[in-house]
Amino acid sequence: MRVFKFGGASVKDAEGIRNLARIVARETDDLAVVVSAMGKTTNALERVVNALWLREQEQVEREWALIEEYHRGVADELGVTLDLRFPETQATMDSYDELYDQVVSWGELMSTRLVSAYLTKVGIRNEWLDMTRLLITDATFRAAQVDFPATEDNLLAHFAYRPGAEYANRARVRVLQGFIGGTADGRRTTLGREGSDYTAALVAAALNAESVTIWKDVPGILTADPRKDKSATLIPELSYEDAERLAASGAQIIHRKTIFPLERKQIPLYVKPFLQPDAPGSVIRNTKLKLSVPVNWGK
């Protein structure tokens, strides 16, 4: 089984989600598909939280209407129906961080519902999973720490396949949210901004996946930010150590916490261009290769 992760830029519009479905349809292995909130939804939801916190009701409604319109528009274009209501939450106005996680997690819950509904529509049988019940964390809202043993147990039980047995829950493709989790008593939490890569690594490690692929809007891991430096070149292969160093130096390639769970289980991580699935991209894996090209990601 393998893990695919699609970031916000990859699912920002109907064409992005169609492309995701095409990439998923090519696979014959079992897949865990980890999805971020669509486009800039997380930023927009942060504005909702701020307005809620300041009790600026009009601002809340204005921001919320835009988010709703965006999601409804994409759902309409894909020909699927989507219930945009907030799932039940236990949000209170006692803690900003707790409120934040209850509201912001909506982005991933919706993007995954949309992706799951569209996959079903095009004939890709799949199961939608709610990570707020599977990825167990402490109650450090906005920077939740993962309870690895509990999460691993949950994921293993959920993905379990008993050969020979007719397993009702078995679907080839599972769609799940990046970035979000939940406390043992069911309160939603988030892992910190850009945390979906980390989710993909945790899921892969728990399930002993063959590999993780992060699908991005860049050709792979580059030596510099291509928007600022036209001479940026692709790094085809790098070690876990070099990847960690690169991530720590501010390179916007993958979330820092992503490497460790993969290194521990020696699971390779591919970074591939979303629009050219056959391009080689980059791979982070156990290699003696040392990064020899100069890297300049600022910071």
Ligand code: ASP
């Ligand atoms: N949607 C979240 C964010 O924008 C998580 C992620 O994209 O990885 O930070």
Ligand code: MG
């Ligand atoms: Mg995002």
